[in-house]
Amino acid sequence: MTSDRSISLGEAIREGLLQASQRDSSVIHFAEGVDDPLAVFGTLKGFGDKIGHERMIEMPISENALTGVAIGVALSGKRPVISFQRVEFAMLALEQIANNAAKFHYVSNGQHNIPLVMRLIVGRGWGQGPEHSQSLEGMFAQFPGLKVIMPSLPEDAKGMIIAAVNDNNPVLVIEHRWNHYAVGNVPTEYYSKDIVGPKKIRNGDAVTLVATSYMTLECLRVADALSSVGVSVDLFDLRVLRPLDLEPIVQSVKKTGKLLTVDTGYRKYGIGAEIVSSIVEICFNFLKLAPIRLGLPDHPTPSSAGLIKNYYIDSIKILESLNTLIKLDRSSFEGVKKNIFNERKDIPIDVPDPFFKGPF
Amino acid sequence: MAIIMKLEYEKSIELYACMQRIRLVEEAISTRYVEQEMRCPVHLSIGQEAAAAGVCLALETRDKVFSTHRSHAHYLSKGGDLRKMLAEIYGKATGCIGGRGGSMHIMDLDVNMVASIPIVGSCIPLAVGSALADSLDGRDNVSIAYLGDASVEEGVFHESANFAKLRDLPVLFVCENNLYSVYTQLHERQPDRPITALAEAHGIPTYHCDGNNVEEVYRSTLNALKNARSNKGPSFLLLDTYRWLEHCGPNFDNDIGYRTEAEFRIWKNRDPVILYKKNLLKKGILTEEDTVELKCEIQKEITAAFDFAKNSPYPDHSTAINNVYA
Ligand SMILES: Cc1ncc(C[n+]2csc(CCOP(=O)(O)OP(=O)(O)O)c2C)c(N)n1
Ligand SMILES: [Mg+2]
Numbered sequence: 001m002t003s004d005r006s007i008s009l010g011e012a013i014r015e016g017l018l019q020a021s022q023r024d025s026s027v028i029h030f031a032e033g034v035d036d037p038l039a040v041f042g043t044l045k046g047f048g049d050k051i052g053h054e055r056m057i058e059m060p061i062s063e064n065a066l067t068g069v070a071i072g073v074a075l076s077g078k079r080p081v082i083s084f085q086r087v088e089f090a091m092l093a094l095e096q097i098a099n100n101a102a103k104f105h106y107v108s109n110g111q112h113n114i115p116l117v118m119r120l121i122v123g124r125g126w127g128q129g130p131e132h133s134q135s136l137e138g139m140f141a142q143f144p145g146l147k148v149i150m151p152s153l154p155e156d157a158k159g160m161i162i163a164a165v166n167d168n169n170p171v172l173v174i175e176h177r178w179n180h181y182a183v184g185n186v187p188t189e190y191y192s193k194d195i196v197g198p199k200k201i202r203n204g205d206a207v208t209l210v211a212t213s214y215m216t217l218e219c220l221r222v223a224d225a226l227s228s229v230g231v232s233v234d235l236f237d238l239r240v241l242r243p244l245d246l247e248p249i250v251q252s253v254k255k256t257g258k259l260l261t262v263d264t265g266y267r268k269y270g271i272g273a274e275i276v277s278s279i280v281e282i283c284f285n286f287l288k289l290a291p292i293r294l295g296l297p298d299h300p301t302p303s304s305a306g307l308i309k310n311y312y313i314d315s316i317k318i319l320e321s322l323n324t325l326i327k328l329d330r331s332s333f334e335g336v337k338k339n340i341f342n343e344r345k346d347i348p349i350d351v352p353d354p355f356f357k358g359p360f
Numbered sequence: 361m362a363i364i365m366k367l368e369y370e371k372s373i374e375l376y377a378c379m380q381r382i383r384l385v386e387e388a389i390s391t392r393y394v395e396q397e398m399r400c401p402v403h404l405s406i407g408q409e410a411a412a413a414g415v416c417l418a419l420e421t422r423d424k425v426f427s428t429h430r431s432h433a434h435y436l437s438k439g440g441d442l443r444k445m446l447a448e449i450y451g452k453a454t455g456c457i458g459g460r461g462g463s464m465h466i467m468d469l470d471v472n473m474v475a476s477i478p479i480v481g482s483c484i485p486l487a488v489g490s491a492l493a494d495s496l497d498g499r500d501n502v503s504i505a506y507l508g509d510a511s512v513e514e515g516v517f518h519e520s521a522n523f524a525k526l527r528d529l530p531v532l533f534v535c536e537n538n539l540y541s542v543y544t545q546l547h548e549r550q551p552d553r554p555i556t557a558l559a560e561a562h563g564i565p566t567y568h569c570d571g572n573n574v575e576e577v578y579r580s581t582l583n584a585l586k587n588a589r590s591n592k593g594p595s596f597l598l599l600d601t602y603r604w605l606e607h608c609g610p611n612f613d614n615d616i617g618y619r620t621e622a623e624f625r626i627w628k629n630r631d632p633v634i635l636y637k638k639n640l641l642k643k644g645i646l647t648e649e650d651t652v653e654l655k656c657e658i659q660k661e662i663t664a665a666f667d668f669a670k671n672s673p674y675p676d677h678s679t680a681i682n683n684v685y686a
Contacts, residue, residue, distance in 0.1 A: 036543035037616045060513040060549040061480050061541055088479060092514070127400025127451060127462045131478055299684045304451030304459030305399050306674025350399055 003187040006358065009154040010180035013119075014043045016158035017081065019190045020165040021051045024079060027165055028055045030070055031083040040083045041121070041180060067093035067118070071100050071170075074116045079165055083119040087136050087174070090120050101170040102145035116170040117161075122213070122264065123177050124312070125350040129303030135296070137174050137212070137263075138270040141241040147171040147195055148241040150264075152216035154184040154358065156239060159193025166192060176214040176264060177352075184358025197245035200252075204232025206326050208252040209318075210275055212238045212263040215294075217356045219262055221315045222322065225339050229332040233322075238263075241271060249275065250282050257288035258325045262318055267295030292321050305350050312349070315340045367575060372645050375417055375574045379409035379633045380651075381658050382433045385442060388662050389432075389449070393610035397670065398449045400462030405433035407572075407604035410632035411536045412437040414569075414577025415504065415597070418585060422499075424472045424490050426483040427506045430536075430603075431466045431476035434506055439471040442661060446669035453675040454668070480541075481507065481514035484533070488520045491529035491594075502530045502588045510541035512558050513549060521562040521594070528593030532584050533559065535598050536571060542607045543618035559596030571599030572632040575639075602627035 007015070021027040029047060031040050035056045039045040048056045059066045063084070070080040084090045090097070097118070104112040120140075123133040141148045147169050151157035157175075164171040198210065202223040211219040216237040223235045234252040253259050259279055261272035272293030279291060294313045302308055316337060323333055343355050367375075386404045393402065405412060408430075416425065416437030427434040435445055441456070448455030449463045456468040464478035474490065477483040487505035494501045511517050512535065524531050537555060539546050556566035565587065567580040577599055584595035604624070606613035614621045640646040 033542055033544055037618055038543065058544060058548050061510040062513045062515065064515060092479075129400065129462050129464065130460070132401075132464070297681065299681050302460045302680050303400050303462030303465070304455075304675055306451055306453070307459055307677055307680040309677035311677070311680065348399075 003185045005186060005188060006183050007154060007186050008180060009151070009157045009182045009184070010041060010043055012154040012158040012186045013161050013175065013180075014045060015186070016161040017043065017165070018047060018050060020162045021047065021055070023190065024165070026077060027079045027081060028057060028073065029081050029083065030057045030059050030066055032059045032061060032085065032089075034058050034083070040085060041177070044083065063089050063092035064096055067096040068100065070116055071096060071104070071114055074114045075104070075112060079115045079117075081117040081119065081165060085121055086132055087120040087122055087134055088131055090118065091136070097140070097146070097170075098143050102143040105169065106145055113168040114170045115168045117164045117173060118170065119173045119175060121175050121177055124214070125178070125352065127303040127305065127350060130300040133301045135176075135264040135266075137241055138265045140172050140174070141271065141274075145170070146242060148174065149195055149239060150174045150176070150213040150241060151239060152179055152182070152213050152237050153201070154182060154186045156193055156199065156237070158186050159191050160195060160239070162190065163192045163195050167195060171195065174213070178214050179217070181352045181354070182217060182356040182358070195240055197240060198236040198238045198248050200234060200248060201237050202233060202235035204234050205256055206231050207233045207258040207260060207322060208249060208256045209233050209235045209322070210238055210249055210259070210261045211235065212241070212271055215262040215264055215313060217353075218313065218315045218318055221340060221343065221355070222318045225315075225319070225336045226322075228339065229328065229336055231326060231328065238271070244274070246275070246278055246282070249279065253279055253283045254286045257286055259287070259291035260318075260322055260325060261291070261293045262313055263295050265295055266298070267293060268298060270295050289325055292325065294318065294321055305348070308349065367578070369645055371417070371578075372575075372640055375413050375578060376633075376636050376640055376646065377654055378413040378417060378437055379574060379636065380654060382409045382412060382436050383633050384655070384658050384662055385436060386432060388666065390605065390610035392666065398463075399451060400449060400464065401608050402449065402463045402610065403430040403608050404605050404610070405430055405603070407627065407632070408536055408538060408601045409433055410574035410577055410636070411534070411571045411599040411601050414574045415532075415534050415581045418578050418581035419502070419504065421472060422501050424474045424487070424501060424503045425506065426474055426487040426490070426504065427466070427476040428480070428483060428508060428511075429464050429476070429478035430508070431506075432463070435466045435468065435473050435476070438473050440466070440468055440473055441470070442665040443668045444468060446665050447672050450669040450672070451674060452669055452672035454672040459675045481511045481516045483507075484511065484517055485520045487531050488524045488529060491524065491531035492527065495527065495529050500530070500589045502532060502585055504532045504534055506534050506536065508541065509535060509537040509539065509546055509555065510549065511535070512555055518558070518562070521559060521564055521596075524594040525563045528591060530588035530591075531594045532581070532588060533564070533594065533596040535596065536601055537598055538601050538603045540603065540607070540619070545619070556596065556598050564594050564596050566596045566598060568598045569600070571601035572630050572635060574632060574636050601632075604628065
């Protein structure tokens with residue numbers, strides 16, 4: 001499957017959801033503002049006219065009840081897709097997600113299926129602050145019975161959201177708002193990408209780099225900048241947090257002996273913590289240096305542009321951490337750092353980076 | 361009716377001045393937002409001034425206000441410091457919470473603006489808890505939960521109302537019904553029944569006011585407060601009003617199709633500030649010159665407050681880790 005058509009990840013999600021909805025009339029959509037002029041950041045734009053407004057169900061501002069309703073319709077043969085404009089709003093529905101969606105297949109001894117898609121959007125930037133920019137995938141990934149995915153690149157996003165709609169399990173699709181702007185080649189036709197495993201997006205032997213979501217883009221920048229000084233890394237876009245397939249990462253660490261994880265959530269008790277501990281268990285004898293995990297510091301996200309100055313992980317911080325594992329000579333390191341720095345230059349820290357354009 | 365039939369002059373002027381101040385502040389934020397120095401989402405209250413002023417000017421300083429994402433007007437009416445509010449929106453160290461929250465988290469214990477929370481319905485039980493503490497300790501404070509029309513769709517509203525009535529707590533639920541949740545009309549989210557019926561079903565007395573008539577709001581609030589202070593429990597105020605600008609941001613957005621220009625015009629013709637101004641002019645409580653003079657004074661305050669906010673330093677990023685624990 002090839003394509004030279006470039007669209008953004010947000011558009012890719014929309015196209016995938018629309019094609020899946022057009023193919024299967026049991027797909028119905030729930031959201032607050034499901035059919036409004038902005039249609040969940042444009043990702044549901046025009047759906048009502050194309051698939052019927054009766055399949056676009058406006059949610060009252062009642063997250064827990066409507067998530068339960070979505071689970072209920074899923075029990076009755078529908079394929080609901082429920083879109084939340086922020087992860088935080090889904091926290092009101094945690095009861096339904098954790099107690100019902102995640103457990104019904106198991107508790108019913110396999111009799112019930114919950115083919116539910118929940119889209120949770122992670123905010124960042126423009127001072128949205130403590131309650132509109134949390135990255136809580138670590139918490140959601142704790143529940144057996146849920147599938148949790150974080151597509152980072154447009155082509156994957158389309159295929160994976162189609163797979164999510166077709167999946168007979170509850171799938172949480174956690175979309176970073178800044179990934180919505182990333183542009184890349186996306187085939188126009190309907191296609192499904194299996195919800196499995198990390199995807200290797202750069203090949204190398206110096207170090208194993210595992211990233212999620214927006215951090216995949218920051219890592220790509222570092223990997224490509226490093227290639228200019230002849231250093232190549234194995235870069236994985238984790239994509240699927242649960243069920244977690246570690247095998248490709250294990251194989252890579254056996255080769256490189258070094259591991260760095262970078263994810264969008266808190267550093268502690270997070271995705272990186274899970275991967276590092278598993279790799280240490282499995283590959284202890286192959287590790288040449290202690291693995292490193294990068295993530296958010298141990299405090300809430302402040303609003304002020306002054307306070308977030310050092311809050312997020314970016315390509316420079318990734319490079320610096322990587323360098324403790326690969327130890328470039330000084331001039332190479334400074335050169336790579338300067339290249340990365342020049343790419344972002346004067347863009348304020350609280351707006352998305354327009355640099356991330358494919359092909360990835 | 362045991363209400364004050366005639367507001368004393370002073371209170372009338374206070375109500376008017378408060379609304380005028382909110383209007384001019386929100387307009388100034390709207391105008392200056394394009395400079396991109398207020399780097400956080402803002403939910404402005406232009407059109408809804410009476411709901412803020414009418415309630416808060418009936419309160420004592422010791423009464424406690426809990427608000428939402430749309431909190432500027434509540435804070436200013438509660439006696440908040442304009443400089444600290446603007447500095448917060450500018451993300452500065454001198455903001456009322458040092459830049460940690462921005463516009464969506466305005467709070468200031470100096471004036472008992474206890475919290476503003478941008479998660480729909482989230483502040484409601486906090487006001488009830490605050491009322492429980494006062495009731496346990498025998499203080500005659502009243503706690504105010506501001507909520508939008510969408511808040512009554514959340515389970516937490518009903519759970520809080522049930523408990524507040526169960527214990528007859530001194531709390532006032534103030535629902536600003538501006539007919540919309542973001543771009544979605546009320547009738548697309550709720551069946552055709554009065555919102556007051558929800559509170560009544562919990563056994564809570566209700567007042568349904570023209571939310572653009574500041575005196576009506578003020579008087580109903582005084583009544584509800586009297587009830588609360590004499591251990592008769594919670595009340596629910598439904599204030600019909602309208603937001604003029606977009607849900608979030610500095611612009612008008614009638615062109616994008618979720619509401620009509622005609623509907624907007626109807627509400628604009630019922631501008632709470634203008635209505636009250638006309639009322640006071642007619643009664644001879646204010647003259648045209650008075651209103652011009654007042655505007656000038658407020659503008660001076662606003663200019664100075666913006667200068668203060670802009671010239672204040674950003675908090676140092678090394679302090680972002682502070683205050684995670686007490
Ligand atoms: C639990 C939750 N769900 C959704 C949102 C997104 N949201 C922010 S403001 C808002 C509108 C709320 O409408 P209303 O309560 O009527 O207040 P208004 O904005 O009209 O003042 C919504 C849905 C949120 N902040 N919290
Ligand atoms: Mg509203």
